[in-house]
Amino acid sequence: MKPLDFITGEIVGILLFFIGLYGLMTKKTIVKTIMSMSIMESGIFLFYITINYTSGSVPPIGQDLSGVNYVDPVPSALMITAIVIGIGVTAIGLTMFMHYKQKHGITHWSRNRNQTGSEH
Amino acid sequence: MFETFILLTLLVLACVSVFSDNLRRSIIFLGAFSLTIALAYLHYNAPDVALAEAAIGVGLSTVMYLVALKKVSVYDICYINEDVETFNDDQINEIMDTIVRPLELFIERTEEIEPQLAYTNRTLDLVMKEDDHDCLIHRKGDLVYIYGDTTDQVFQDIIANLNDVITDISDIRVVFRDEVSLDGTDA
């Protein structure tokens, strides 16, 4: 098995998830945390989309699909809703970030927590 | 081949956008990442998801990140020199090399904030009263003063590492704004 064969969609999805997790653990900026979360989300989406993929298939669109090798439409339908929810989560995170910056001057985790937080 | 190329590009873009020091750059890389993952969905025969990702991930969320970054996450530095009538390029270059560029680098590396710079030749009292800058650099003759708040953690870090940050000028005086009265009598 050649090394390039290991680069399939599912494996890359798992790796993307862990790249996002690493960013979530190490980066101090709040915006970076939100970005890491959306990278994790993308990894999960990629994993789901490729979970039942066979090469040479066609999109599941058409009146009669019998005899055609089509891909699984269930993960697509699930992931469409998940993407819209993902933008909602991103919007909430960024709004709360702006709110914290305005109210308490926080742009980082573990910084200025008890210094400027109580004054404003 | 196409699949492998796209997936490797995805990994590289994700790594760059997570590990990059500059926030604005990493946001742009995240947009490129979203575009690439939309291509990957298209390759895996999920055109509906690709369409949603292209509209939402590339268009909306990148703009939202940029708006949020523009609103808040800047460290506001103001450079004041009352003796100069108008700043020309040579002066700005000189200031850049001696003070601003090292300070920017320091802030980006250690604090992960975007510095934003303003030059002015108005008087110090006016600037302090009217504007709300995080850090003021005031040049009076040969002396350089840095004004900031004691509660500002970033400013504390800058002060603690001032000798390493700015090596060209040895005589810099630090003034804490909230400990000194604003009458102009600095310590």
Add this chain to the structure above:
Amino acid sequence: MAQTHRLVHLLRIIFAVVGAAVVLFLFLSYSEQIDTPLMDYFTADFFNQTGATNSVAAIYLNYRVFDTLFEALMLMVSVMEVINVSWANKHAEQYRFEEDDFNRKNNSEIVIRMVGIIYPFVLLIGLYIIINGHVSPGGGFQGGAVLATALITRYLVYPNFDLDLHALEIVEKLLFLSIVMTPVLYVFMQLQPADTTLSHQIYMVAMNTLIGMKVFTGLSVIFYRFVFYEGR
């Protein structure tokens, strides 16, 4: 201090790498090809049952319509949260821009002209994606997002706060109500005029339009609240 910090940093790296390795090992060693009963059930006779040519639309509008309902609920909750946080202590009227604040000098002429040309086409693409969601790739979510990006291009040219966001918000809630009501009446209670393909297709188009309008209003409220947060 620096020593322990570096140690913690190293621990985090090791944790991420080991976690990835363990998950990859488990995935590569013990993954098995599982059956696809859902896929077989959903794709067996979806055209006659739901009237959709796009099986993804058939799933999220007919078979698994609960997903869509709760997704719309999530979007509405996030819109409410954004509005609640950004209007926390002041009233909305304070953020209204004066007429004088709008000056075209900040915008480049090229952007204004090009966006003026592109704008109707973006609207057209969005409406096309919404209306044709059940026969081709697309649907309510995608079309609504494309329409919202059209609104963003409008903001680039004309950065003014003249939209009535309050009305948009009320429209969004009414749309959510109708999004809940339509499948409940049509799919769950089977109040169909006739069990024909045409009737199903009319239901599909109506649902896609409602969802598209809902996503459009929700995302535009989020975006405009975002841009005019504190009105700076």
